Structures are given as C-alpha cells and as structure tokens.
Amino acid sequence: MVTIGDVAEYAGVSRSTVSHALSGKRPISRETRERINEAIRVLKYTANAGAKALATSKTSTLGLIVPYAPDEFAPARLQYTGAVSEAARALDYDVLMVTDVDGRTGIKRVTESSRVDGVVLLNVKRDDERIDAVKAARQPGVLIGVAENNDALDSVDLDFGEAGRMMVRHLAELGHTEVVFITFPETMFRQDLGFVWRLREAVIDEAAAVGMSLTIVHDSADPKERASALARSLDASPEATALLVHSVGALVDLPMVLSQRDVSVPADLSVVSLFGDEFGAMLSLPYTAIEPSPDLVATHAVRLLIDRIGDPDLPVVTELVAPVMVERGSTRAI
Amino acid sequence: MVTIGDVAEYAGVSRSTVSHALSGKRPISRETRERINEAIRVLKYTANAGAKALATSKTSTLGLIVPYAPDEFAPARLQYTGAVSEAARALDYDVLMVTDVDGRTGIKRVTESSRVDGVVLLNVKRDDERIDAVKAARQPGVLIGVAENNDALDSVDLDFGEAGRMMVRHLAELGHTEVVFITFPETMFRQDLGFVWRLREAVIDEAAAVGMSLTIVHDSADPKERASALARSLDASPEATALLVHSVGALVDLPMVLSQRDVSVPADLSVVSLFGDEFGAMLSLPYTAIEPSPDLVATHAVRLLIDRIGDPDLPVVTELVAPVMVERGSTRAI
DNA sequence: CTGAAAGCGCTTACAG
DNA sequence: CTGAAAGCGCTTACAG
Numbered sequence: 001m002v003t004i005g006d007v008a009e010y011a012g013v014s015r016s017t018v019s020h021a022l023s024g025k026r027p028i029s030r031e032t033r034e035r036i037n038e039a040i041r042v043l044k045y046t047a048n049a050g051a052k053a054l055a056t057s058k059t060s061t062l063g064l065i066v067p068y069a070p071d072e073f074a075p076a077r078l079q080y081t082g083a084v085s086e087a088a089r090a091l092d093y094d095v096l097m098v099t100d101v102d103g104r105t106g107i108k109r110v111t112e113s114s115r116v117d118g119v120v121l122l123n124v125k126r127d128d129e130r131i132d133a134v135k136a137a138r139q140p141g142v143l144i145g146v147a148e149n150n151d152a153l154d155s156v157d158l159d160f161g162e163a164g165r166m167m168v169r170h171l172a173e174l175g176h177t178e179v180v181f182i183t184f185p186e187t188m189f190r191q192d193l194g195f196v197w198r199l200r201e202a203v204i205d206e207a208a209a210v211g212m213s214l215t216i217v218h219d220s221a222d223p224k225e226r227a228s229a230l231a232r233s234l235d236a237s238p239e240a241t242a243l244l245v246h247s248v249g250a251l252v253d254l255p256m257v258l259s260q261r262d263v264s265v266p267a268d269l270s271v272v273s274l275f276g277d278e279f280g281a282m283l284s285l286p287y288t289a290i291e292p293s294p295d296l297v298a299t300h301a302v303r304l305l306i307d308r309i310g311d312p313d314l315p316v317v318t319e320l321v322a323p324v325m326v327e328r329g330s331t332r333a334i
Numbered sequence: 335m336v337t338i339g340d341v342a343e344y345a346g347v348s349r350s351t352v353s354h355a356l357s358g359k360r361p362i363s364r365e366t367r368e369r370i371n372e373a374i375r376v377l378k379y380t381a382n383a384g385a386k387a388l389a390t391s392k393t394s395t396l397g398l399i400v401p402y403a404p405d406e407f408a409p410a411r412l413q414y415t416g417a418v419s420e421a422a423r424a425l426d427y428d429v430l431m432v433t434d435v436d437g438r439t440g441i442k443r444v445t446e447s448s449r450v451d452g453v454v455l456l457n458v459k460r461d462d463e464r465i466d467a468v469k470a471a472r473q474p475g476v477l478i479g480v481a482e483n484n485d486a487l488d489s490v491d492l493d494f495g496e497a498g499r500m501m502v503r504h505l506a507e508l509g510h511t512e513v514v515f516i517t518f519p520e521t522m523f524r525q526d527l528g529f530v531w532r533l534r535e536a537v538i539d540e541a542a543a544v545g546m547s548l549t550i551v552h553d554s555a556d557p558k559e560r561a562s563a564l565a566r567s568l569d570a571s572p573e574a575t576a577l578l579v580h581s582v583g584a585l586v587d588l589p590m591v592l593s594q595r596d597v598s599v600p601a602d603l604s605v606v607s608l609f610g611d612e613f614g615a616m617l618s619l620p621y622t623a624i625e626p627s628p629d630l631v632a633t634h635a636v637r638l639l640i641d642r643i644g645d646p647d648l649p650v651v652t653e654l655v656a657p658v659m660v661e662r663g664s665t666r667a668i
Numbered sequence: 669c670t671g672a673a674a675g676c677g678c679t680t681a682c683a684g
Numbered sequence: 685c686t687g688a689a690a691g692c693g694c695t696t697a698c699a700g
Contacts, residue, residue: 001448001472003677014687019679029685046446050393051677053384054692064431068416078412082402085433094449097398097429099419112380114335114693115428138335223618252617256590283586284557337693348671353695363669385693388676448677670700677692684686 002043010039022047053114061094062305063116065103065130067123077122079278080144083298084120090299091306093117104133111137118305120144124155125192140312142305144297146194152316154308156301159320160195163290164202166323167244167272170288172210175334176242176270179207180233181214182250185221199246199274215240219247227253231261241334242270251275251285270331274323287330290323297321336377344373356381387448395428396639397450399437399464401457411456413612414478417632418454424633425640427451438467445471452639454478458489459526474646476639478631480528486650488642490635493654494529497624498536500657501578501606504622506544509668510576510604513541514567515548516584519555533580533608549574553581561587565595575668576604585609585619604665608657621664624657631655 004022008015013032020026021036028036039045053059064084066077085095096116100106103121107130110116117139121130124145131150134141143155171179181203184196200216207214215237220229226249234240234257245251251273258265265271265286274290300319308314342349347366354360355370362370373379387393398418400411419429430450434440437455441464444450451473455464458479465484468475477489505513515537518530534550541548549571554563560583568574568591579585585607592599599605599620608624634653642648 001677004679005677015678016680016688017686020686023679025680027685032685044446048388048677049447049449050384050387051692052679054382054388054694055677055679057692059384061430068420078415081412081415081431082433085431086402089434094444095431095433096395097415097419097431099416099429100423110428112378113383115383223615226618248616256593259590260593281557282582284560335693338695339693349694350672350696351670354670357695359696361669366669382693385676386695388678389693389695391676672699674695674697676694679690679692681690683688 001048002045004045004047006043007036007039007045010043011035057114058309059115059117060092061096061116062088062302063096063098063107063110063119065098065106065119065121067101067103068099079276079292079294080122080298083294084122084144084302086295087299087302091302093302093306103130107133107137107141111139114138117309118142120301120305121153124157124194126194126197127192140305140308142301142308144301146198146318146320148194154301154304154316155318156297156304157195157318157320158292158297159323160199161202162320163274163323164199164246165206166290166325167274168203168206168210168212170272170325170331171242171244171270172212174242174270174331177211177334178213178237178239179215179242179244180217180237180240181207181244182217182219182230182233182247184247185219185249187221189218196246203244203246219249223249223252226250227257230254231257234261234263240269242272242331245271245273245287248275248279251279251287252283255283255285265330266332270334272325272331286328288325288328290325293321293324335382336379338379338381340377341370341373341379344377345369391448392643393449393451394426395430395450396422396636397430397432397441397444397453399432399440399453399455401435401437401440402433413610413626413628414456414632417628418456418478418636420629421633421636425636427636427640437464441467441471441475445473448472451643452476454635454639455487458491458528460528460531461526474639474642476635476642478635480532480652480654482528488635488638488650489652490631490638491529491652491654492626492631493657494533495536496654497608497657498533498580499540500624500659501608502537502540502544502546504606504659504665505576505578505604506546508576508604508665511545512547512571512573513549513576513578514551514571514574515541515578516551516553516564516567516581518581519553519583521555523552530580537578537580553583557583557586560584561591564588565591568595568597574603576606576665579605579607579621582609582613585613585621586617589617589619599664600666604668606659606665620662622659622662624659627655627658 008018021028088095098106119141121143124143126148128147141153146155146157217233220226271287273287276292342352355362422429432440453475455477458477460482462481480489480491551567554560605621607621610626
C-alpha cells in the first residue's frame with residue numbers, strides 16, 4: 001500500500017509537509033503543493049483511515065444502534081437507517097451498523113474499542129436501557145426518538161404529540177364529532193415504543209379538549225385476523241364519520257375493508273393518518289396524512305451528534321420536528 | 335483511555351506478554367495470566383480497534399454496499415442488510431454501511447482508505463459496474479446476486495432459475511395448462527436486476543418444456559394503477575386456472591382484486607408465488623410460495639468472503655441456494 | 669515462559 | 685514556508 005512516506009519521497013518533501021498539504025492546516029507554497037498533488041495523483045495515494053484515527057483519536061465513524069426486532073415495521077426502519085447513513089456521509093462520517101439484539105452489548109463493544117466517535121440510537125423506548133450504556137461510554141450519543149429516562153442525551157424526533165393533535169383538529173374543524181381512532185396493536189404499546197404512546201395520549205387529550213367523541217381501537221397483532229377485526233370495529237361504530245389511523249396494519253387492510261363494505265372515502269367516511277413515502281409508494285394510499293420526515297429527523301440527529309462530538313459541553317437538547325400534513329382529499333366537512 | 339501499557343504495568347509484565355495473553359498466540363504461565371486478567375478487569379481494558387487494525391492490517395470490518403434506490407422493495411432489502419450484519423457479527427466482523435448512490439464511489443472510498451477487509455454487494459445487476467471497482471481494490475468482494483460480467487468475485491444467491499421452474503412444475507403437476515405469470519414492472523427489468531430476469535426466463539422455458547400456455551403480465555410500476563391493471567389482466571385471461579406471481583406489487587393488490595371479483599383461492603384459481611416472512615408478516619399472504627431465505631444467502635456470502643480474505647487464491651465460486659417451497663394450500667389439482 | 673524494540677501509517681507540537 | 689522527531693496503541697519477529 002502506498003503511504004504518506006511514499007508521497008513525500010516522490011515529491012521530495014517531508015511527511016509532515018504532505019500531511020499539512022492534505023489537511024490544509026498550514027500554508028504550503030504553490031510549487032510544493034503542486035509537486036505533492038502530482039505525487040498523490042501518480043501514486044494514487046489515499047490516507048489510511050485507521051492510522052489517521054489512531055493519530056487523531058477520531059474515527060470519523062458513527063455507530064448506528066438498530067436492534068433488528070422482527071415485529072416492527074421494516075420499511076420505516078429502513079428509511080431511518082438510510083437517512084442516517086446519508087446524513088452522516090454528507091458530513092464526512094461513515095456509519096457502522098450495530099444490530100446486536102441487545103443494543104447495550106453493541107454500544108459497549110463499539111465504544112470501548114474506540115470504533116466510533118458517537119452513536120445514534122434507533123427504535124427508542126420510553127424507558128430505554130441503552131441510555132445508561134451510552135452514558136457509561138466515552139463517546140456521546142443521540143436518540144432518534146424521545147425517552148423518559150433520559151437526562152443526558154440529545155434527542156430528535158417527529159413531534160408525535162403535535163401530530164396527534166393536528167389530526168384531531170383537522171377533523172374537528174371539518175365538524176366531525178364521532179371518530180374512530182385506530183392505533184397500533186397492544187403489543188407495540190407493551191414494547192414501550194415512545195411514539196405510539198405519545199401520539200395516542202395527545203389524540204385522547206385533544207379530542208377531549210375539542211369535545212370529540214373518540215372510540216379507540218387497537219389493531220390486531222396477527223395479520224391473519226387484522227382485516228376482520230378492523231371490519232368488526234368499524235361495524236361497531238356506525239355513528240362514526242371519520243377515522244384517525246395510526247397503525248401500519250390498518251393502513252394495509254383499510255382499502256380492502258372499506259371497498260368490501262362499499263364505503264367511499266371521503267363521501268361516506270373521512271380518513272386522516274400518518275405514513276411516509278416508503279409506504280405510500282408501495283400501497284399508494286389515498287389518505288390525507290402527516291409525513292414522518294425521516295430525512296429531516298436523521299439530518300438533525302446526525303448534526304446534533306457531530307456538534308456534541310466537537311464540544312461535549314453543549315447543553316442537552318430535544319428537537320421535535322414539526323409535523324406537516326399532506327392533503328390528499330380523504331377528508332370532508334360534515 | 336486505558337491502554338495495553340496500563341494493563342502491563344498493573345500486572346507487572348511487559349506489553350508483549352499482555353498482547354500474547356489476549357491473543358493466545360503463545361503460552362503464558364497460569365500465574366501471569368491471572369494477574370493480567372485481574373488487571374484487565376480492574377482497569378476495564380478493551381483493545382483499541384484502530385491500533386490493532388494498524389498493526390495487523392486487518393480491520394475486522396466488512397463494507398456493505400447497498401445503494402439506496404428509492405424504487406425497490408424496502409423490506410426485502412432490509413432483510414438482507416440485517417442478515418449480512420448478523421452473519422458478520424457471528425464471525426466477529428463489524429459492518430460498515432456504504433449507501434452512496436454510486437456504489438463504485440463507496441467501494442473506492444472504503445477500500446482505498448483500508449476501512450474494510452472486504453465488501454458485500456447487494457442489489458446486483460446482470461451487468462454490474464461495481465464489479466470492476468472491486469477488482470481494482472486490494473480487498474476482495476462477494477456478490478449477493480449473480481452478475482454476467484463477473485469472472486472474479488464469489489457470488490451467492492437464491493437459485494431463482496430453479497425457483498421459477500419449481501413453481502411451473504408445481505402447477506403443471508396439478509394439471510394446470512393455462513397460467514397467468516405476473517412479474518415485476520418493466521422498470522425493474524430495465525434496471526437489469528438479475529433475479530427478475532433469471533426467474534422469468536426459467537419460467538418461460540420450463541412452461542414451454544411442460545406444454546403450459548403462459549400469459550406474461552408485467553405489474554404496473556405506478557401503484558395507483560396497479561390494482562386496476564391487474565384486474566384487467568385477469569379479466570383478459572378467463573381461461574387461466576392458475577397464477578404464478580413474482581411481483582411485490584401484485585401480491586399487495588391480489589387479495590383485494592380477487593375478493594372484488596369473488597374469486598376464491600384455490601377453488602376458482604390456484605396461486606403460487608415467491609415471498610418472504612418480512613412480507614408475509616405484514617400482509618399475511620395465504621399463498622403457497624418459495625422462501626427467499628435471506629439469512630441463508632447472507633450467511634453463505636459472508637463466510638465465502640471471510641474465507642477469501644484469509645486466502646485470496648481460493649477458486650472463485652457461485653453458490654446457488656436451493657429454493658424451498660412452503661405449502662399454504664393456495665393451489666389445487668384441476 | 670517472558671521482554672525490549674521495531675514497526676504499522678498517520679498527526680502535531682517543536683524548532684528553524 | 686518546511687523538517688525531524690515523538691507519539692497514537694497495538695503486534696510480532698527476535699532474543700533470551
């Protein structure tokens with residue numbers, strides 16, 4: 001492999017001069033710089049990342065802590081991993097995937113061995129045990145999600161509370177007072193995933209505030225029974241004029257269930273939801289919905305993390321990304 | 335940070351002795367070993383991965399080259415990234431995610447800077463431009479998929495040809511002679527993705543061989559029109575007694591389209607397909623189908639790559655994983 | 669069974 | 685504007 005020494009020799013300068021030419025950390029004469037660039041070009045030199053990391057104590061690598069729970073919605077998670085990777089690349093960081101089932105194990109491994117400069121935690125729970133693992137590490141971390149047992153890590157997430165309120169207000173403004181709220185299976189709540197809880201609580205509170213009568217339905221965790229359970233729930237609330245949907249499973253089944261009952265949207269029923277492109281692209285869902293904006297969330301998270309790597313004493317922040325609703329004509333005034 | 339020198343000092347031995355105790359590369363007296371272990375425990379020592387990589391020229395890291403094309407099916411890709419990561423971990427390797435839109439750029443970057451010991455290529459095309467980038471690198475690579483412009487890299491994939499033949503034979507044995515073959519949108523074929531081509535060719539050849547009359551239908555690339563296009567295709571082939579489905583979009587729409595036409599499976603129509611858990615879990619598809627087995631494919635690929643890292647002169651191999659059909663009762667004899 | 673020393677490929681005070 | 689040298693934290697011949 002060609003080293004900085006080879007470049008120095010070819011260019012007839014010292015290694016430190018090559019190093020400085022590369023980093024731009026001190027002025028180099030035009031002539032010298034040109035000889036160095038020529039040498040780099042001819043020898044096809046690329047700095048050894050490991051050696052640089054050893055010398056500088058910076059790996060330019062972020063650990064992405066993403067336990068592969070089999071029960072969660074895959075496309076959504078893929079959106080986030082891709083978005084984090086791209087946000088990191090844009091700031092010249094690489095991403096190490098850490099998929100250990102126990103996130104703490106993975107965090108310990110990559111931080112203690114100095115493989116990463118910081119970690120990004122996906123799939124955050126309200127009470128997330130990985131937070132202590134990050135606090136025990138030399139490197140900082142950022143949550144994509146909001147935890148309640150967190151007083152030390154920066155967090156970024158969609159403002160799911162506001163998203164819930166926004167959906168309720170949207171329906172309320174159209175005059176809907178009888179609404180069925182379809183949310184994720186109980187199992188998701190029991191898994192303590194923060195966003196399902198926060199959205200549900202906000203929806204309940206806001207509905208109470210605006211005098212909306214809400215029937216809460218949990219999607220079935222078993223896809224085999226999901227559609228029929230959904231159908232029964234709808235039948236049980238014939239007075240409802242609108243659906244507020246925050247569940248991937250229900251979104252999958254809804255077009256078929258409604259079509260089977262000859263229910264037209266929005267003529268017979270208004271529908272508002274929350275889902276992203278990755279989902280809409282596969283299913284082509286015609287529902288007015290809030291965008292989860294994973295790119296924005298990931299970009300903020302990575303920037304926050306890299307800022308903190310640069311300065312550990314920055315104040316801890318929680319950034320909630322404002323939800324945006326995309327109108328698709330699935331709701332109407334009553 | 336605590337270094338091997340701190341451990342050596344605490345244990346009262348030399349750094350080389352600690353290093354050898356850690357690697358097990360030479361015999362250490364019981365007493366010395368115990369002092370060292372005690373020192374490691376007390377000081378909470380973990381070796382610096384970068385320093386080790388510099389000294390040994392091995393990073394214990396694999397690059398996962400996965401261009402984030404927005405138009406492909408996300409859950410399938412996530413299955414593979416997770417499977418590769420887990421297979422690598424099992425053999426004590428970490429995984430660096432390389433999501434550059436141009437895979438060649440990413441390969442160049444991580445190999446030239448010695449960030450990885452080898453690369454795993456996902457989303458392989460029949461004519462894959464990344465292969466030359468790998469050949470130009472010092473580190474070896476493995477394809478998850480089969481390319482036609484490849485004479486140097488190991489490859490692992492599901493045997494999609496055999497999968498296609500298996501589906502045809504399954505229907506032929508049940509007496510079906512009029513079959514509609516629904517495959518991916520033209521755009522996927524134009525993207526040159528090997529597996530869609532190989533399966534289609536095998537289905538066509540095998541159908542000819544067994545005297546089956548095949549109507550080939552390409553799924554619509556636009557999810558908005560997909561279901562109605564699918565419905566029209568079915569209407570256009572009233573003589574068909576079976577469907578052979580190799581398209582994610584069609585699988586999403588099929589339950590609804592069939593239910594709208596009051597077509598029962600398998601009473602009115604037999605259906606055979608190819609899809610994995612990740613998909614079945616979300617949609618609960620009741621169709622007899624071939625398993626794509628991403629875990630098996632990824633495990634083989636990673637093992638092959640690590641073997642080759644150990645010995646670059648191993649013969650180049652292509653491993654095709656035998657397809658397995660899972661019976662779900664969606665086909666019947668005619 | 670153990671240690672002193674060189675080396676992996678960088679960066680960065682220090683000196684000029 | 686440039687260079688010689690030390691150091692980052694490991695491993696591994698070499699020597700005993």
